[in-house]
Amino acid sequence: MGDSGKKLRVGILGCANIAKKNCRAIQASALCGVTVVASRSDQKARDFISEIFEDQNQSSPSALGGEGAYDELLTGTVCDATYIPLPTKLHEEYVAKALSSGKHVLLEKPVAQSALSYREMLSTASQHGKFLMDGTMFVHHSRTEEFIKSIRNPNRVRFSFTFNGCNNFFKNNVRVKKDADFMGCIGDLGWYCVRMGLLVFSQMDSAELRKGLIQEVQVVKYQLNEEGVPLDADCLVYFSGNRVLTFHCSFIHPFTQTCSIYGTGSEYTATLSDAILPYKGDYLSISLTKNELIQYDEICVSESKVIEVDNTDVQEVCMWKNFSKMVAKVDEESKSQESDIENEVWWGGSSDEVKKANAIASYSLHTQIVLDALMESIRLGGAKVKV
Amino acid sequence: MGDSGKKLRVGILGCANIAKKNCRAIQASALCGVTVVASRSDQKARDFISEIFEDQNQSSPSALGGEGAYDELLTGTVCDATYIPLPTKLHEEYVAKALSSGKHVLLEKPVAQSALSYREMLSTASQHGKFLMDGTMFVHHSRTEEFIKSIRNPNRVRFSFTFNGCNNFFKNNVRVKKDADFMGCIGDLGWYCVRMGLLVFSQMDSAELRKGLIQEVQVVKYQLNEEGVPLDADCLVYFSGNRVLTFHCSFIHPFTQTCSIYGTGSEYTATLSDAILPYKGDYLSISLTKNELIQYDEICVSESKVIEVDNTDVQEVCMWKNFSKMVAKVDEESKSQESDIENEVWWGGSSDEVKKANAIASYSLHTQIVLDALMESIRLGGAKVKV
Incomplete structure (x- = not known):
């Protein structure tokens, strides 16, 4: 799962427009790749995949469709991380499911309905030793x-x-x-x-x-x-x-x-x-x-x-590269090193990547506090x- | 006084920095010229004149200095209009003196300590049939x-x-x-x-x-x-x-x-x-x-x-040209045509210049109201x- 030398396998939760851009960026990032796309509509998932992967010499990700598609993706084993571009109202539920199923999460902004809710998501991420990052590209x-x-x-x-x-x-x-x-x-x-x-x-x-x-x-x-x-x-x-x-x-x-x-x-x-x-x-x-x-x-x-x-x-490729690197280090270091949620250290670790992971989560949380x-x-x- | 064919004779009240720029613009405007400069300091008035007029093949304006210099300029007959760049607090007093002495006034901004005060100045200007305009160049x-x-x-x-x-x-x-x-x-x-x-x-x-x-x-x-x-x-x-x-x-x-x-x-x-x-x-x-x-x-x-x-x-030359044209028409038309202060017609007249004169005064007044x-x-x- 995100080990160096192995590509981070990303699952896409929902076929929002912004997911296309991210999907292309994931494919271009060398450190990760899309392995599965889930949509409540089977057709939508397949259309999405054929649109994004038509010109690529890559194996296409699998498509999951129907009512239970999101849960199937999250509880399955074909991805290590999931990208969640769902409407904000659904974040709490699916982020919790993803994290407790052992998936790292890249979450679209605005990340939560409140900072309180986002703090809980981060705590859950910390408990499971999984990285939770927001999808702000420019940073x-x-x-x-x-x-x-x-x-x-x-x-x-x-x-x-x-x-x-x-x-x-x-x-x-x-x-x-x-x-x-x-x-x-x-x-x-x-x-x-x-x-x-x-x-x-x-x-x-x-x-x-x-x-x-x-x-x-x-x-x-x-x-x-x-x-x-x-x-x-x-x-x-x-x-x-x-x-x-x-x-x-x-x-x-x-x-x-x-x-x-x-x-x-x-x-x-x-x-x-x-x-x-x-x-x-x-x-x-x-x-x-x-x-x-x-x-x-x-x-x-x-x-x-x-x-x-x-x-x-481009910035979205930078984001997915950074995410992949941070995920690898969070996986590696946070198991053995202490978190300190009070001080916004959700993932223990001494590498630059883990420090950066915590810093990004802090910025994301305080952005939500201001909102x-x-x-x-x-x-x-x-x-x-x-x- | 400001008749077509004759240059508008402008007196400068005080030697503020901004007066230099205006003085040069007046000289460059063809329709007007500086005839007198007053300062509470005799030396300052003479220095000002020698600085501005050193390189010009024009007759220098006369210098008035000392405690009574402003009043002397305003009650004298060597200018038809006066430029007042004094601090705002002094506007009410000197604008009233200038207008009641039959001088048109170009007044630096902010024009007054309050819109009420400016309304009074405009009423005085209306009564005397003299134009009062603020010194905003860009317009x-x-x-x-x-x-x-x-x-x-x-x-x-x-x-x-x-x-x-x-x-x-x-x-x-x-x-x-x-x-x-x-x-x-x-x-x-x-x-x-x-x-x-x-x-x-x-x-x-x-x-x-x-x-x-x-x-x-x-x-x-x-x-x-x-x-x-x-x-x-x-x-x-x-x-x-x-x-x-x-x-x-x-x-x-x-x-x-x-x-x-x-x-x-x-x-x-x-x-x-x-x-x-x-x-x-x-x-x-x-x-x-x-x-x-x-x-x-x-x-x-x-x-x-x-x-x-x-x-x-340049804009300051445009301003003095416009001022000179409006003064000429205010002089010509407002004697015989009714003002309507209630409706912000301080100077009666049907020419474009007089209409523009009233419009500028309106903008100036409402700017002051907002301030x-x-x-x-x-x-x-x-x-x-x-x-």
Whole structure:
């Protein structure tokens, strides 16, 4: 199971659109491969497999269909890990089943209906010595670290992650259904904005998350659908030291995915204009802009430069490679080394991979904590909520 | 006085830095010229004149210095109009003196300590048939209209106008002194953001300002100095139809002057990265960016184009040309045609220039109304305030 030299065998739970992208990434990752796809519809599972594997010289995964397909996959022995892109409401049930059946889990975001629920999932993962990771791709690409480290003493992150849903989206998509993903745009898009904010203000040191880094949140403007699910929200997250993340997430706005970092220690502003779904290409870019006021009220100049970061492995491939490596080390080390859930060490181990595994889980948990607080702010009509 | 064919004679009241820029613009505007400069310090007035006029083949203006210099300029007959860049606290007194002495006034922003005070100034101007205009430059450049009209059905304007003040700025600048410009960054920088928001959401039709366009404001995050003057503020202005202006204005942040318009009627986002102090050059730019999500969670592409707008006359020259033209028409028409202050017609007249004069005054007044509400929001600890 995930031993070095052996590919991690991944089972796909449900044929969501996002699963296709991940399925391709798994196949491209060298360290893992899809061995089984389950759907409640037998036809859907087979269509999914034939679509993804048509052009590949690989053995196709097996298809599981019907009412019991998910359980069959989870309790079976044809995979070591499972990818769960189900609606958030179903996460608790299937993550528990997967973990207790000895499967590692890569879970789509938003990970849970509440941080409490996610803490329980992580505890279960810890008990079983199985890794539970969220499916946020951008954190796995090296551009993210370069971006974050490019501005010293960051004090403001501004994020806009928005798109214009079509009629069908508002009618049928799980993201706007109270009974599926009740956090709407906060859960679907705000997730990334918050995650980036946490990474920036902690300077990628997850220990900072447990030192009062996050203070308050406020949703200052929002629009809900008739089910009470947020479709549009302007949010602030206050960090210690008077630092702030401001973001706009929306299903009813032109498509944007722009993130900027400002800092007192830098004359430059760093910006990603493709922060979440990067443009295709051999390199990903970071824009650094310096605006200078030569004389107040008079002359200003602007200087820009671009940092290019290798994109040989696109972010979803990076994610699956990292996941596979971490799974291998969690399997290897967490059996013999103590966990310390109180201090967010769900998997004991001294390797970099296991440390990274715990750090990712911490970021994921604290992202969920912030989302909970944002939803609470909406419930309170836009009030400030302490975290 | 401002008749066609004759240059408008402008007197400068005080030798603020911003006065130099305006002085040069007046000289470059062909329709007007500086005839007198007054300062409480005789030396300062003479230094100012020798600095600005050293390289020009023009007759230098006369210098007035000493305690009574301002009054001497205002009651004298060597100018038809006066430019007042004094601290906001002094506006009421000197604007009244100027107008009652028969001078047209171009007044630096923020125009007044309150909208009430500004209404009184405008009434006085109306009574005397003299034009009172604020010194906001960007509204006079044709790029602004092109920018605003480039996005159909705008529903969001985002503005960031910030700079990093130096130690001396925080110690001595009027912008951070309660007794001079108590609105701090809200008055100094927010002024422009609000003005732009009003122009965008009214689609440059000032009549919209009197139809419930502006609804509420909220300062969601702010930092005050020890005198209670805002140094940094995140503000929202809510417009009818669920439209919003969000802006960040700050004296303690890297220099930015970026404004974007988003709309439901356009796939493009329009952005000015030099919205307030344009870069030098033959053309000013408007960036239009279209981000497209080809397949959700999958492929996105970005397309950009740039609109170039002629910059033969820089914005401050445009402003003084416009001011001179409007003054001429106000002089000509407002004597015989009725004002209607209730409906924000301070100067009667049927020419485009007089209509434009009234429209500019309306935008200026409603900008001040919004600033008042923002200051009230701060006084209430960041509460929403109805406008």
